[in-house]
Amino acid sequence: MTAHQGGGSAGYRALVVDDEVPLAGVVASYLKREHFEVSTAHNGHHALALAWENDPDVVVLDLALPGLDGLEVCRQLRTFSDAYVVMLTARDTEMDTIVGLSVGADDYVTKPFSPRELVARIRAMLRRPRSVTPGSEVGPAQPPRVFGPLRVDVAGRQVFIDDDPIMLTRTEFDVLAALSARPGVVLSRRQLLDAVWTHDYVGNEHLVDVHIGHLRRKLGDDPAAPRFVITVRGVGYRMGDGQ
Known part of the structure; x- marks a missing residue:
């Protein structure tokens, strides 16, 4: 499209x-x-x-x-x-x-x-930008973001684990791109909504939790001991190092 x-x-x-x-x-x-x-x-x-x-x-x-x-x-x-x-x-x-x-x-x-x-x-x-993925910037193509076995190719909108491609929906990819742009930084649900759904989104913040759940499942990330998407209780989520 x-x-x-x-x-x-x-x-x-x-x-x-x-x-x-x-x-x-x-x-x-x-x-x-x-x-x-x-x-x-x-x-x-x-x-x-x-x-x-x-x-x-x-x-x-x-x-x-x-x-x-x-x-x-x-x-x-x-x-x-x-x-x-x-x-x-x-x-x-x-x-x-x-x-x-x-x-x-x-x-x-x-x-x-x-x-x-x-x-x-x-x-x-x-109003989501098409040429710029949430968490990326205009400019030369960025190298893939690597978190242990996870590789996030923002420019190509591709995700791999141990070189195996992972099929994500556009929204799931945008959530992962926003988190992986700032490794170790906790993003609140509102910040993720602003980054992925835009600042004037009027829906429920629970939407973020549902997409995080699907993202974890596709990445094989155990919610009880996640490597990639870490829950910070009462605050939001941050990107883990994949170890």
Whole structure:
């Protein structure tokens, strides 16, 4: 996916997927007011077809779709698209959140929700810099960051453990990049939100914990004795030396 340029949200493409046709229409109308190009789908198969055709920058995806549900749509979407995904769910439980984010969603919103807040979250995500990864700086390509067996190639957006590639979502990589940019320095959840989701993110700080959990699992990092991502209780997280 290529970032579209222009003032405000002009040129960005959004795909809204919800089997509640009136709700999908409301969300689409709010996005259109912000100058998004909007497509809508009301089932999973149509959503994937439109995603292939239109290459959206962001997908607003209902979890409880009939037939091919939102989780499976997100799984398949992640095989060909790096669009930001905001999952809509009527169930405000930690497990639903964890499952939704584990298949590649970047954020979640619980129904009923404010369309204005949803659009604010989308705008914040799309303001993430594309050419500069959180924790990196403009300039010559940086050498990989090495933490024991872990190697983080910021320029190439690749992660390896013992030379084996580790597949991360864009958000998981951005969290790791922010932490690895300042080894040994404790970053609060708010600081990580500011670095990865931007300063005007209006969601729950618990989102950081969920992405950290998935990141640790993919890195093979034992939460009880982590080598790479260390919890500092009551404060936040810091990068370990990998030993």
